[in-house]
Each structure stands twice: as structure tokens, then as C-alpha cells.
Amino acid sequence: MTFQQSYDKIVAVICGVDTGLLNGKRERAMKEETFKNKILWYNFIMCLLVVCIHAQNMHIFLEPVPWINHSISFFVERIACLAVPGFFMCSGYLFYRNFTWEKIPEKLKRRVFSLVIPFLVWNFLYYIFHLTARQVPYLGQLFDTAVPFSLQEFINAVLFYKYNPVFWFMLYLILFSFLSPVIYGLLKQKWIGLCVVIAVFILNFSAIFTPYLPIKVNDIFSWSTYYFIGSYIGIHWKKSVSPKKSYIPVLIFFTGSCISFLLAFVYMQTGWVYIYKICGAAFLWYLICMLPLPEARTWMKNTFFIYAVHQIMALFLNKMGNLILGNSMYIGGIMFLMIPVIVTVFSYCVEKILSKYCPVIWKILSGGR
DSSP states (O other): OOHHHHHHHHHHHHHTOOHHHHHHHHHHHHHHHHHHHHHHHHHHHHHHHHHHHHHOOTTTOOBOOHHHHHHHHHIIIIIGGGHHHHHHHHHHHHHHTTOOGGGHHHHHHHHIIIIIHHHHHHHHHHHHHHHHHTTSTTGGGGOOSOOOOSHHHHHHHHHSOTTOGGGHHHHHHHHHHHTHHHHHHHHSSHHHHHHHHHHHHHHHHHTSSTTTSOHHHHHHHHHHHHHHHHHHHHHHOGGGGSOSOTHHHHHHHHHHHHHHHIIIIISOOTTHHHHHHHHHHHHHHHHHHHSOOOOOOGGGGTHHHHHHHHHHHHHHHHHHHHHHHOSBHHHHHHHHHHHHHHHHHHHHHHHHHHHHHOHHHHHHHTTTO
């Protein structure tokens, strides 16, 4: 018997508490901490993959190096493309894990502070940045178009992320969050919910409605596939995300990824892209579950801030690298590898400064994470 177990037994006897209950609570707490740690690792890895998507620079460095160009294209279009589906599934799972009707007001209130306010603030900051940057010598050359100063442009910028294009993801998350009473109503009953998820998947897989829906509506419906899958798992299959034998789902989803990869990208069956992204994102999650990962560092929690700043930083670093170091994809390849590191370090430095001197500002800019 360990010292901790002996101590627990003595305390339990004194307090009249069942030792089994104490051990059970401690075990559940440890499992929850382990789960949260894996979520941090998963979100951080997905976040870096998103950075890589916007770090690709073959349109900036115009002297190709075939093996570098092909490597970056393959990585971005076939591997990094798993990031956003993974984010949507993870977000849906976490939102509906332990969800009840009574929790809706509390959940939505939290989303106002973690999504809506940061969404509006960042869009406003990007509008101001684009508006002023074009007036600065040399810096203005990095941008291609003029920015009007008007109420209409302000609304487009702040509400519709015109100058912060990567925040389409945040808008969709906000939309899905505030549709939670509808989504939960559809998915709450196990078999009805499963039929809804399958129906959404089949409609997107077959692209039956694609020609008839507006582009934006079709896009939202397309991404809802991943969000609905994560939501359904959060409601009905919570334990499936933390299996005792992680190697089994790793093998299953790796096999599924390989088969769907061939069908989607070799035989060009476009519907299979959905299956590839679902299997690929799930494979990465279960691989993380299988690996004995250390505790996530504090700077790995800055995923929201990294997501908010990475696109403009990647553009700036690539264009400055091209301007100073030349037009070769040898330089472009190095920049592609360095940008995720630079963005992560920058975010860590900003976190250290703002969390110490301006914690309220940091809380807003980081979505309270």
C-alpha cells in the first residue's frame, strides 16, 4: 500500500467516508485531466496544420524546385486539410459532452465571451490594420487592393470578416452554437439522431443539393457534417473517444484513411473526401490517445490567438522573405517550415506580456483560453 493510499484510508476512517468512493473520484479526476491534456495536444497539432495551410507560398516564390513544390502541395492538400474537420468534430463533441437542456443558457453565455466578442474585436482590429497599413510606405506594397472607409465597409469587415478571411470558421462555430437547441433536439434521441447524422452525411456525400443551394448555405451545410458527427458522439458515444485499447481504432481509421484516400484522390470520387477527412481526423485523435504524451505546455493553449494572427503573419513573412532573400522555392521551403515556429513563439511572447500587464485584453484576444 502506497503512502497516498494509507493517507486516504486514515482520512476516510476519520471522516466516515467510503475509501472506494474516494479512489473512484480520484480515478475519474485523473482520467479527466488526461483527456483534457490530449485535447490540448490535438487542438495544438490541428492549429499548426492550419498555419501550414496559409504558410504555403508557391504563388509568392515563383522559381520552382519540383520536389519542394510537390512536397508542400501534398502536405497541405492531403494532410493539413484534416485540421478543420478535426476542429469541427472536436468542437461539436466538447459542446455536447454532458449536455442538457438546462445548460443551454450557460453554454451560450460562455460562447458569447469565448467566440462572439473575440470574433468582433479581431475583425475590427484587422479592418483598422488594413486601413492604416496601406498608408505606410513599403508596408502598403504588401497588399493588393485599397480599403474604403465607410459604414458599409465597416459592417462587412466586422460582421462578415472581410479583412480576416480565416474567421469564416469562427462564424460557423458561432452559428452552430446558437443553433444548439435545434441541433440537440435533432440528435437527442439515439436512433433518430443517428438517422439525422447519416442523412446529412449522405446528402453531402452525394452532393444532391449542391447545384441548388447558395454557395454560403452549401458551405455551412457541408461543414455541418463534421460538427454533427462530433456532436452525436458527445451526446451518445462519449466513452468511445477514450478507449482502453487505442491501437484498435488507430488501425481501423488508418485503414479507412488509406482506402478513402485512394478513392477520393486517385480515382477522383469526390464524395469520398468526406470519409477521408473524417477517418484522417479520427486517426490523428486516436494516435494521440495511444502515445504517452507529456503534459501540454502552457504555450500550447494559445491556439485561438495563433489562429487569429497566423494568416497575416504568414503573408508578411513570406513576402518579406521573397523581397529580401529571393524568389527561389528553396527559400520558400525554409519559410514554410519556419512560419509555424515563428507564429507560435510570437503568440507565446504576446501571451507573456499581455497576461501580465493587460490580462483583460489578453482574455478577449485569446477567447478566454
